[in-house]
Amino acid sequence: MAGEKEHPLDQVRQICTAFPTVTERLSHGTPTWFVNGRTFVQLWPDGHHRDEFPHLWCAAAPGAQQELVATDSRTFFRPPYVGHRGWVGVRLDRGIDWAEVAELCEDAYRAVAPARLLAQLDAGSTPGSGIRD
Template identity: 80%
Template sequence: MTSEEVDLLDRVRAICAAFPQVTERLSHGTPTWFVNGRKSFVQLWPDGHHRDEFPHLWCAGPPGAQEALLAANPEVFFRPPYVGHRGWVGVRLDPGASWAEVAELCEDAYRAVAPGRLIAQLDARPQARAENVGGAA
């Protein structure tokens, strides 16, 4: 991995590891984060994947989020292959990406798949949102 790829991995890892009962392992050859070791909610593609030859994430999305994000900023957001039909969102991680926005998207992805008891644990934390995890923009 290049130093840029390691930095991306470290930043995404810090964001996702802050959520209750999250594990990380390779899935389909790329770092993937799971809730309770079963349901994936974020995948990192530091080198890109298929036709998307740029660093990016795939994030689970709540209903309607994919359409809204793609309409608002199609230069940053896209419908990823394989999981896009389930509402997942692709997020470009080019230099200058907003890490506060990435953290928010990862939290939204976690909330989209986590059971209610884990969402309650997340909400009970002093800082429920993960905006400050993952470093500055």
């Protein structure tokens, strides 16, 4: 229906599957995206443990987690289990900008993907283009 928001799973799937050689499967009971067998994004549509709100966990470059949390701690947080490795949690219940989510997912992909796939990504179009708000 026109005007309805897509489910976060549909949005995140659209973003992540645009990257080269990405696979999706359940991991720890939740949708997870992989490149070369390595996790780069995990979606918790109904929350996880104490974080009872829809959110993502994204791989991140060194220092990105601290910068994002310092900039906007209402949206970004240090997730359990993977936060110590620099991953960033992203709340999806705060009127999130899906173009920003696409950038975060691309950054996560870049943090995990091998150089040959990054070259393939750089040779193609921007994965976040066409993402609807």
